[in-house]
Amino acid sequence: MRNNNKTAVAILATSLFLAACGGGDGDGDGTGGTLPPVGSALNAGAGSPTGAQGSCSATTSGVNWDALMTEVCPKLSDYNLFANATDPTAAPTRGGVPYDLSTALFSDYTSKYRFIFVPEGKTVSYNPSEVLDFPVGTVITKTFALPANTAMRGGEELVIETRLLIHRTDGWFALPYYWSSDSDATLAIAGKRLANLTTINNQGQQITFDYSVPKAADCNSCHSIVPDLAGPDDDREQIFLPIGPKARYLNTDYAYADGTVYNQLQYWAEGDLLTGLPSDFQSVEQAPVFDDQVSIPSLSADELNDAARAYLDINCAHCHRAGLTLPVDYAGPAGSSGVQLEYGRDYATDPGAFGVCKTPVAGGKDGYPFDVIPGNPDDSYLLFRMTTVDNRHKMPELARNTEHQEGTALIRSWIDNLPAAGCSTAP
């Protein structure tokens, strides 16, 4: 854990991307591997897993792919994912590409720094609605840093944790690393709880809360789809998946370190990292940008609905999903709950799936007769659950220890503006 000044670091972080994105070949210095880069792909020169047993103590000039594929290393730096091992927020080792999501999961107001590392010679395949199809060897890093002031992200921030998603030959694997010192992050299988962190939100209020670094075992709570066991002999297992990097959330501009501002999907496609992107780019699904700067009262009715649906999707639908574009007979971990909040679900067909006039099944709370009461957010259990930090009721279950005021304001407004339903006049 340490403080750093992101602005200064960002200036230092450009060289790699200039090399990687400029289409140059043979510009193999910097932090790249000893292999000469092949072609102009974004991951040219990144290297790739050899298939051999890895070692956490191996010295590699590029990403320590073999360790990523086989080892649980005690220190984040063992994997050599960042040019500066003390800074996971910038300057990935050769081949790493930063990305952002247009609407993101709320994680206690932290800033998130995401990078994707795809082995050299491999590409990501497009998927219109599910997470993109990442080849074996892919590594995703996400670093969580709490800004001193949410209105000034990238300024003074407390770097707390870095999570890895690694696509191994037997499936995705997740590891949490906690920045226990300024110099490195250490494996935190059992998680970590940090008391009394503070930030100042966009309204200028100081917020204090406990932050929890999830346990390794917690990752599956959100990152899996589970089989709908079809009978006594059905032994299918849950499948671990990334959540955020779906086309609709990547379909937005990103300001790359070299100053290029470009749509991420097109950037990946033109950088030979992504295949199958439709030539009719207008057909690619796009979730709106929602962040703490968005003025909710200024949104049109359609924009409000779209923003709320994207927010519910990215914050809830990794668990609260069933059917639609999932593999047959799989659902999210809360697929059985009766509330399904996917971006692609048609509201008019089944408002009950959004909790409208639905009596809570498991639990519930006196004074909140239905999950969603159109026109009455105050008595809607769904909004209460997104607001409270009481463990008995709070949603999402993990990684939220304070209210996302901007997010709940959005959902409040959405519920207020839903068409009246049978329970709307309920006391």
Next chain:
Amino acid sequence: MRHRTKLSKLFTVSALASGLLLAGCGDDGEDGKDGKDGVAGNAGPAVVASTTSGFTITDDAIFVAPNAVDGDDITEALSLALFDLPEDALVVLPRGRFTVTEGIIVNSARGLTVTGYGINETILDFSTSNGDDAFRFQGGNGITVRDLGVYEAPKNGIKTTNVNGIHITHTATVWEGPLESDNGAYGLYPLKSQNVLMENNYAYGSADAGIYVGQSENIVVRNNTAKNNVAGIEIENSSMADVYNNIAVGNSGGILSFDLPGLEKAYGSNVRIFNNQIYANNADNVGAGVVGAVPPGTGVIILAASDVEIYNNQITDNDTTAVAITSYFLIDEDVAGYLVSYGATMADGWSPTVKNVYLHNNTIARNGSAPRGALLAPIVAGYTSSMNSSGMSQTFPAILYDGIGELLSNLGARGIGGFNALVGPEAAADGVNYDPYSPGDLICANSNINGNPAPEYDEVNTGLVYPVDPATATFDGNGNPEAQLLIDQMVNNTYLNCTQPRLAPAVVNFRNTIYGCTGDDLADAACAL
């Protein structure tokens, strides 16, 4: 705050033979502690201890915080031990009462056994936990939890989701003190699971259901005690379930069989509730949601569930009623609104009606002395005043059937026959319909025993809120059926006088052993009833 040292210190038991973690964390430096070097010897594992239920613990087990003393926080050791387990692992929790400050999640475990030293010997106190569920087992198969107690979970006690093969035995989930709304939700909570065996457990103080099986199939719940919960034992949207030899006492409702709308598994079937002792379930209902509507003082309640057999139970001393059998129309009476509110789930086969419930050979005594609950308020008022079919105040029915779903079905197009258009093809093929009730759909009660002393026979009554025969139905000015509050002594067999075929026993296959009335309990007296 250097994790490296903490990690190595925690891996005191080298039998945690996860090469993965050991590789990650380096040599723990403590091999050989307590004379165990973790390398399997040639003689095979030796027995080192036995739990109070007689389960043997061998030296090849993974011992979590073996040297912990009462009051210690064992969260980190527990989290580490239950991450990335080898197949068929035996994980042993220490003897004593310990604090756990996070929810413990176990993923895709295969053949795992988690044991303490006994239901009262190993107690994990989650009262200061920052998590929600105490334990959650997600995915996996052949998982056993035994010989421990989980206290004061912020939300659910032990939840298992999408597990094929879950055996919970000699395990307690407890919220101490009075039953209050902020006690936890479910105690023992298998959800979307197959081959569920729950036995010899103790569930106390849940503000929802003490033992709850939801959206699961092939279930045996036996020899448990559920006390002082809102719902004692609840089987919800589940199929092939046997609930027998249990004690349900001091709950608001003793044993529940529910089908609730809007769930992925839209409806259950074939639930047998037999040879249970269901008495004095008179706690105030502090619950929320649908379970919050259960009238305090209810022995058994069947809500919108079909194919249920209730037999040879002792159902006594419940203040409101022994057995309530009701459609969902008692919860939501807005019949015209069902299309909008429940159309999608009705397409999947959920139905507000209740069909084929067979109640026989139960001993029923001393129920109905103080009926109450907002759900039944007008019904209670009618039966306990002269406003019922007998024209005089009656002891509230020990067997209460709402009848409205059956009447509306029997009314055809004038009733809910139109709901047939909502039923999807798969559900229709499975027999879901809104036709007039056929003989196989009927609610039947016979051969039940009035356990009251002879002069008080008239205190065990059967009541029908609505007549089920359109010919005797009456209608208000809006054409809606009127409640008639029919009542007569149970022994007269005036109402519900029919029989149904017996239901099939549930079969649980847990790690290739068959449990239940076709398996290990083949010779049990209850299974011969």
